[in-house]
Amino acid sequence: MMDITRKLEILADAAKYDASCASSGAARKDSRGSNGVGSTGGAGICHSYTPDGRCVSLLKVLMTNACLYDCHYCINRRSSNVTRARFTPDEVVQLTLDFYKRNYIEGLFLSSGIIRSADHTMELVIEVARKLREVHQFRGYIHLKTIPEASQALIALAGRYADRISINVELPSQQSLNTLAPEKNLARTESAMGHIRGKIDERYAEKRKPDAPKPPPFATGQSTQMLVGADASTDAVILGCADKLYTAHRLRRVYYSAFSPIPEPSAILPLKAPPLIREHRLYQADWLLRFYDFKVEEIASANAPNLDLALDPKLSWALRNRATFPVDVNKAPRELLLRIPGLGVRNVERIVRARRYTGLRLADLIRLRLQMKKLLPFITAVDHHPAKLGLDSDSLRARFLPPPEQLEINFDAPPTPAMSDFLSVRSGEL
Amino acid sequence: MRTIVIEPEYEAWRAAARRLLAQGMAPEEVLWTDDPQEASLFVRETPAAAVQEADAIKVPAAFMDLARSVATHTDARRWGMLYRVLWRLTRGAERHLLSMATDPDVRQLQDWSKAIGRDIHKMHAFVRFRLVGVDTTTGREQFVAWFEPEHRIVRLATPFFEKRFAGMDWSILTPYECAHWDGNRLHFTAGVSRSSAPDEDALDDLWRTYYRNIFNPARVKISAMQSEMPKKYWKNLPEASLIAGLIAESTGRVQGMLETEERAAKPAPNNTYLKSLHAMNQTEAAAQNHESDPA
Numbered sequence A: 001m002m003d004i005t006r007k008l009e010i011l012a013d014a015a016k017y018d019a020s021c022a023s024s025g026a027a028r029k030d031s032r033g034s035n036g037v038g039s040t041g042g043a044g045i046c047h048s049y050t051p052d053g054r055c056v057s058l059l060k061v062l063m064t065n066a067c068l069y070d071c072h073y074c075i076n077r078r079s080s081n082v083t084r085a086r087f088t089p090d091e092v093v094q095l096t097l098d099f100y101k102r103n104y105i106e107g108l109f110l111s112s113g114i115i116r117s118a119d120h121t122m123e124l125v126i127e128v129a130r131k132l133r134e135v136h137q138f139r140g141y142i143h144l145k146t147i148p149e150a151s152q153a154l155i156a157l158a159g160r161y162a163d164r165i166s167i168n169v170e171l172p173s174q175q176s177l178n179t180l181a182p183e184k185n186l187a188r189t190e191s192a193m194g195h196i197r198g199k200i201d202e203r204y205a206e207k208r209k210p211d212a213p214k215p216p217p218f219a220t221g222q223s224t225q226m227l228v229g230a231d232a233s234t235d236a237v238i239l240g241c242a243d244k245l246y247t248a249h250r251l252r253r254v255y256y257s258a259f260s261p262i263p264e265p266s267a268i269l270p271l272k273a274p275p276l277i278r279e280h281r282l283y284q285a286d287w288l289l290r291f292y293d294f295k296v297e298e299i300a301s302a303n304a305p306n307l308d309l310a311l312d313p314k315l316s317w318a319l320r321n322r323a324t325f326p327v328d329v330n331k332a333p334r335e336l337l338l339r340i341p342g343l344g345v346r347n348v349e350r351i352v353r354a355r356r357y358t359g360l361r362l363a364d365l366i367r368l369r370l371q372m373k374k375l376l377p378f379i380t381a382v383d384h385h386p387a388k389l390g391l392d393s394d395s396l397r398a399r400f401l402p403p404p405e406q407l408e409i410n411f412d413a414p415p416t417p418a419m420s421d422f423l424s425v426r427s428g429e430l
Numbered sequence B: 001m002r003t004i005v006i007e008p009e010y011e012a013w014r015a016a017a018r019r020l021l022a023q024g025m026a027p028e029e030v031l032w033t034d035d036p037q038e039a040s041l042f043v044r045e046t047p048a049a050a051v052q053e054a055d056a057i058k059v060p061a062a063f064m065d066l067a068r069s070v071a072t073h074t075d076a077r078r079w080g081m082l083y084r085v086l087w088r089l090t091r092g093a094e095r096h097l098l099s100m101a102t103d104p105d106v107r108q109l110q111d112w113s114k115a116i117g118r119d120i121h122k123m124h125a126f127v128r129f130r131l132v133g134v135d136t137t138t139g140r141e142q143f144v145a146w147f148e149p150e151h152r153i154v155r156l157a158t159p160f161f162e163k164r165f166a167g168m169d170w171s172i173l174t175p176y177e178c179a180h181w182d183g184n185r186l187h188f189t190a191g192v193s194r195s196s197a198p199d200e201d202a203l204d205d206l207w208r209t210y211y212r213n214i215f216n217p218a219r220v221k222i223s224a225m226q227s228e229m230p231k232k233y234w235k236n237l238p239e240a241s242l243i244a245g246l247i248a249e250s251t252g253r254v255q256g257m258l259e260t261e262e263r264a265a266k267p268a269p270n271n272t273y274l275k276s277l278h279a280m281n282q283t284e285a286a287a288q289n290h291e292s293d294p295a
């Protein structure tokens, strides 16, 4: 019999290649008035960080690392010689509660290798969530990985206990899957995502009707992961796939995970250094799609299907679209302000509010702690009128090449919440 | 010039500020201090000494949020700055002032408030509860944690723990104030020293096992870790003792992976589900080929 420490070693190690760590976006609930523990609904908290710069937010483990499938990027595939282990549902329940009560974690992210069948595996995973919710009144965060081939009834049940459910796309095209993950099928994954989206939409629609009966609880969001660098897909293909998932199935997040060496390399997929900068650029591009109203073709097109690794994608776009600049920070509409390199969503809001009362000067922008060096060629202000961006493309580009260490930015970390998350003021009276 | 000595709390500042505002005292004429040393040099003014009760003064709700947060900051200039912004919002007729993130005073308050928000967030993240016993009458588990916040945030930060850990008894001890929850009531007592809190929990080893194994040695990014988990927190985090070792051995571990002989694919086992899956994949592939067939 393997002891719990040994199982945890194997089943955490087996789970670490899944990049998802989010514990935000859940419905508001907490443990007041119960004998249990747990709360969700805030911004989500990273309780620790490992030296890979990743946030430790959830207890992320597999139920078992035995697997029938043979995905060549995965340490758990059936062709790997890794030691296999299996938790009982009670062991995972106990670990989750013990870790949660010590404030090590926000909750549980449970996934599993596929054993016997999709439905059998889903049942094991669901049993853990059911016990946590129903036996222990656990109100913390639960993220369950689901299997596209599992029955709709089981996916509905998983969604009832979980705050988030996910299915990993892994690779953005069926050709790539055929070579590297022969059991997986993109069409089936998408159809399962469509089904989940339907359930999530139902939950929100029912909630809005005041006299309708309470809808059955269901997760508030779904997410997925795509591997980067395991196959030959370009950034345009990866971002196109992500964009489709955001619009067609309204995913909360697409995670990009640089394919990184595993201790059990496959003859079909030789190991190489993980493309970390590319992964970082993809996250930046993803941000532009979701919060800055960019279209995939503006970021990665058929002519230039891969992102510039040396510059962030917004700056790259600006350098390719010089005629748009300079933009007047005192007059330009919000959509145009969002296109200025070095200007984020929050600072755009600040500028829009402040300029109602005053003409903005460079000193004002400096006080907002904007990245002036990046910004200056692209804007006009009351006391700043740059020459038209007439520099030839290479020298202008060279001017922005950053020192390499600036590339390390952690996009997994949720933003620090605003004060209003902690305070509630009842009146505006002093 | 008037010197106002107050308890270092939002309510004390608010009471004094109301009075001063009613009396029309301009910000330049007031010196604020909450330093007990200085305090002994001055006569302490109490709210009871107020000449007349001021009419309610209308200020934006956002200012109240900001003031409550900034009040917990350790910077001695915060009281004066809060009063100056309050003055400008009311007597100065700059009601829109808080919309001006470009104003130096507003900027300063927002910076302080941001530091407080971060401090609270880190407290929510890095408090580590240790099991100390079980209440024999109620059967509730009892936990104690030690934390060293940078600012006086215990009262702002602890309602979160009440909601999250309602089902257990807990105390969070800090050098200047402690918070306690017994299932019914959240209450506060004076600060204590580090030695009052337990050092270890039986689960810490299992937690370290998890931490060691969730780390991916192939993507070391130390600066990203440290910007979110600065070293000053490490001494109270059970997992932090592993960090140096994990970094040191990472290169060797990756080298080991690169030198491992590549595994050939094994044939599919005899499993009904897998067979049905492969059959399904073949039908779908055939259907797709057919669709793209121009004939």
Ligand code: SF4
Pocket: A067, A068, A069, A070, A071, A074, A075, A076, A077, A078, A112, A113, A114
């Ligand atoms: S299904 Fe594929 S990715 Fe998932 S555990 Fe099995 S081999 Fe790994």
